[in-house]
Amino acid sequence: MPLSALCHRWLRLAALLVLATVAACSPPPQQRLLNDTASSLLSTHRDFALASAQLYEASQRFCQAPDQAGFEASRERWRHSAVAWSALQFHSAGPLMADNTSWKIQFWPDRKNLVARKLEALLNSDAAIDRDSIAASSVVIQGLSALEYLLFDPKAGQLSRYQDQPSRRCAALTAIALYQQQLSEQLHRDWLPEHGNYLATFTEPGADNPRYPDHRQAIASIVESLVTGAELIKRDKLERPLGLASSSDHAQVYLLEWWRSGFSRQAMIGNLNAMERLYLADQLYGLDDYLREHQHGALADQIISAFEHSIAAAQAVDGSLFDAATQPEQQAALTQLYQASLQLLSLLKNALPDALGITLSFNGADGD
Amino acid sequence: MQRRQLLLAALGLPLAGALGACSQRSAATPPYTAVCSAASDHNNQPLLGAMQGSQWAFSVASQERGHDSCVHPQRAEALFFARRPGRHFYVVDLHSGALRHKIPTADGYHLYGHGCLSADGRWLYTTENHIAGGGRGAIGVYDCHRDYRLQGYLDCGGIGPHELALMPDGRHLVVAIGGLKTLPASGRKTLNPDQLAPGLSYIDLHSAKVVEFAPAPHPQLSLRHLDVNRQGDVIVGAQFQGAVPSGLPLVYHHRRGGALAALDSRGPLGLRQDYVASVAADDRQRVLCSFPKDNLLALWSIADKRFVQSWQLRDCAGAVFDPAHQQFIVSSSSGQLMAARAGQRELQALAYLPQLRWDNHLSLVPAALDTTLAQH
Numbered sequence: 001m002p003l004s005a006l007c008h009r010w011l012r013l014a015a016l017l018v019l020a021t022v023a024a025c026s027p028p029p030q031q032r033l034l035n036d037t038a039s040s041l042l043s044t045h046r047d048f049a050l051a052s053a054q055l056y057e058a059s060q061r062f063c064q065a066p067d068q069a070g071f072e073a074s075r076e077r078w079r080h081s082a083v084a085w086s087a088l089q090f091h092s093a094g095p096l097m098a099d100n101t102s103w104k105i106q107f108w109p110d111r112k113n114l115v116a117r118k119l120e121a122l123l124n125s126d127a128a129i130d131r132d133s134i135a136a137s138s139v140v141i142q143g144l145s146a147l148e149y150l151l152f153d154p155k156a157g158q159l160s161r162y163q164d165q166p167s168r169r170c171a172a173l174t175a176i177a178l179y180q181q182q183l184s185e186q187l188h189r190d191w192l193p194e195h196g197n198y199l200a201t202f203t204e205p206g207a208d209n210p211r212y213p214d215h216r217q218a219i220a221s222i223v224e225s226l227v228t229g230a231e232l233i234k235r236d237k238l239e240r241p242l243g244l245a246s247s248s249d250h251a252q253v254y255l256l257e258w259w260r261s262g263f264s265r266q267a268m269i270g271n272l273n274a275m276e277r278l279y280l281a282d283q284l285y286g287l288d289d290y291l292r293e294h295q296h297g298a299l300a301d302q303i304i305s306a307f308e309h310s311i312a313a314a315q316a317v318d319g320s321l322f323d324a325a326t327q328p329e330q331q332a333a334l335t336q337l338y339q340a341s342l343q344l345l346s347l348l349k350n351a352l353p354d355a356l357g358i359t360l361s362f363n364g365a366d367g368d
Numbered sequence: 369m370q371r372r373q374l375l376l377a378a379l380g381l382p383l384a385g386a387l388g389a390c391s392q393r394s395a396a397t398p399p400y401t402a403v404c405s406a407a408s409d410h411n412n413q414p415l416l417g418a419m420q421g422s423q424w425a426f427s428v429a430s431q432e433r434g435h436d437s438c439v440h441p442q443r444a445e446a447l448f449f450a451r452r453p454g455r456h457f458y459v460v461d462l463h464s465g466a467l468r469h470k471i472p473t474a475d476g477y478h479l480y481g482h483g484c485l486s487a488d489g490r491w492l493y494t495t496e497n498h499i500a501g502g503g504r505g506a507i508g509v510y511d512c513h514r515d516y517r518l519q520g521y522l523d524c525g526g527i528g529p530h531e532l533a534l535m536p537d538g539r540h541l542v543v544a545i546g547g548l549k550t551l552p553a554s555g556r557k558t559l560n561p562d563q564l565a566p567g568l569s570y571i572d573l574h575s576a577k578v579v580e581f582a583p584a585p586h587p588q589l590s591l592r593h594l595d596v597n598r599q600g601d602v603i604v605g606a607q608f609q610g611a612v613p614s615g616l617p618l619v620y621h622h623r624r625g626g627a628l629a630a631l632d633s634r635g636p637l638g639l640r641q642d643y644v645a646s647v648a649a650d651d652r653q654r655v656l657c658s659f660p661k662d663n664l665l666a667l668w669s670i671a672d673k674r675f676v677q678s679w680q681l682r683d684c685a686g687a688v689f690d691p692a693h694q695q696f697i698v699s700s701s702s703g704q705l706m707a708a709r710a711g712q713r714e715l716q717a718l719a720y721l722p723q724l725r726w727d728n729h730l731s732l733v734p735a736a737l738d739t740t741l742a743q744h
Contacts, residue, residue, distance in 0.1 A: 092663060093663065093680065093682070097638060097663065097664070097680050098678070098680070100637055100638045101638065102638050103638050109613075111615065112615075207717065207720065208717070209717075210706060210714050210715045210716060210717055211680065211681075213702070213703075213704060213717065213720045213722075214720075214722060216722070217682065217702050220682065220702070221682065224663075224682070240611065359701060359725060360683075361660065361661065361683055361701075362408070362683055362701035362725045362727075363645055363660040363683050363684070363685035363700075363701050363725075363726075363727070363728055364641070364643060364645075364660040364661035364683055364685075366451075366645075366660075366685075366727075366728055367556055368435060368451060368452055368480070368481055368530070368592065368728065
């Protein structure tokens with residue numbers, strides 16, 4: 001046999017062997033789903049840690065010599081952090097749920113304007129402002145909500161305030177940004193094998209795993225996060241602040257998320273994008289593939305359409321939700337967005353668990 | 369992170385799968401004292417039974433969903449109470465696992481899912497809704513020695529009595545008054561949303577009178593579940609009847625003669641749903657509460673009103689202290705029975721019945737009866 005034919009034959013054999021090995025090693029669908037979803041979640045946590053680090057660096061640079069460019073850069077990094085946070089905000093399991101972490105990152109809704117009151121009290125006192133004093137303070141002034149106040153409030157979050165009284169304002173800005181950077185880094189570490197290893201908790205269900213005794217429970221936690229996100233958007237981000245629950249309801253725009261920065265709509269789009277990413281496991285083997293593998297292809301597509309419809313409806317609103325809430329010409333767009341959120345919630349909360357054979361909130365829905 | 373792992377992560381590849389083999393766990397299942405619970409199976413069939421080890425000691429099917437239970441130690445019976453607006457409680461022989469009685473409420477009444485026994489075991493007290501009386505709350509008194517015959521009713525001082533307990537003096541009942549008026553004709557709809565008067569009611573069993581009423585600190589804080597320890601500390605958990613998160617404390621401590629004092633400052637807990645399901649006191653002045661809507665269990669020290677620690681468990685609800693093993697037994701709608709121990713970061717698995725949903729509450733089978741439980 002000529003050498004080239006021998007090589008060709010060997011290559012074919014090797015290729016077949018590789019394919020056979022891949023097939024033999026390919027984990028079952030539910031394991032692929034958890035592995036790929038974990039991979040997506042890990043990158044989401046890494047992105048948030050990175051955005052927080054960049055926000056801290058920007059605030060430090062700005063405070064070395066407060067000027068317009070540094071101020072705008074800090075604001076931009078804050079927006080970047082808010083989008084990164086919108087990808088984690090709706091998670092209902094995992095390290096984010098421990099030690100009140102989500103409240104430490106965002107204090108919202110703030111019905112009593114506590115962020116302004118507590119921050120002003122701190123700024124007007126003689127108390128030390130550094131990373132440790134922020135860590136020991138109330139959650140109200142520890143997170144992105146406090147940073148939003150310092151960077152965007154119509155009165156307190158203006159460049160002139162830093163130029164007039166740089167020291168305490170800058171101390172607060174950098175200390176809170178540093179605290180956030182460390183918190184987000186810890187949150188990321190909690191997932192990593194050499195630290196908290198939540199990755200193994202999530203991807204290795206079994207009798208000895210106290211969180212997830214089987215795959216179904218871990219899959220249920222993905223669904224639960226999606227439902228939490230859809231409920232957050234429908235109820236807390238639209239219905240209550242915009243007074244959409246009934247015709248007699250009034251808008252309460254100061255309940256809007258990120259009203260000071262006018263960033264509510266972008267953050268909601270951030271939620272929707274991240275929820276879709278979670279659902280698709282970043283285009284790897286996600287819940288959509290899992291549904292298709294279990295003869296629910298139509299539902300898999302319906303959910304993708306509902307995400308896209310919701311994102312398009314949010315993009316169709318002109319400007320911020322804070323401004324749109326009081327503009328009659330925007331009411332139709334807001335109503336469409338609300339309707340899209342209702343449809344998404346219904347699919348995620350009812351059709352998806354039904355298709356997967358999962359019960360959500362049996363005890364929590366008991367009402368007793 | 370190792371270079372290979374970084375590379376995998378950077379490529380968006382499933383890092384976890386590559387690492388799967390690195391973290392094998394092994395743990396022996398810790399022991400626990402048997403518990404009674406209501407449950408639902410995968411066909412939504414309500415069940416009432418006792419769990420021992422890795423399986424049911426017994427279970428009986430019922431026509432209505434159960435809520436709480438209690439064990440009659442002298443009669444070796446488990447009593448299961450139907451959930452609102454159910455009208456029966458079920459008496460099961462712990463030795464045989466057989467249903468002895470299915471006791472209906474009087475016409476015009478329904479149960480709220482809870483009951484407790486007198487100190488001498490003669491009387492059973494249940495929280496009930498006097499439907500015919502416009503939804504006024506009542507405490508049903510049943511004679512355990514005469515086939516649980518209805519003896520009469522006690523006033524409880526409010527609408528919507530929910531969980532109740534015997535105080536350590538054996539003479540008083542403490543009742544959590546939810547304040548919510550519901551009638552079967554309108555389902556579970558709250559008919560008095562603007563006029564709730566929740567609180568804690570103390571009933572003197574000698575005089576059959578309400579001798580103290582401690583109002584809830586906020587009119588929308590519906591008080592539902594409670595426990596009392598040997599020192600007479602009453603801990604009560606609330607469910608907020610308004611826009612959540614309310615920002616209000618949900619867990620309160622009470623001593624006779626005082627006012628309700630918040631136990632949770634909201635500092636270390638990320639609660640968003642304002643819903644306490646079970647309250648379980650231990651013998652060291654600590655108390656554990658379950659928050660199923662927040663997938664959380666939390667432990668406090670009562671003596672210094674200090675948060676101790678929390679654990680995550682999906683849709684957790686049932687909780688009871690197990691003194692023989694110095695642990696709290698907790699349950700979830702995912703079929704898990706777990707142990708929560710102060711100082712241990714993770715819950716420990718006690719038993720797991722896939723496809724089963726444990727209902728809201730657990731009750732302990734006393735150690736003396738634990739060994740004689742029916743095995744079916």
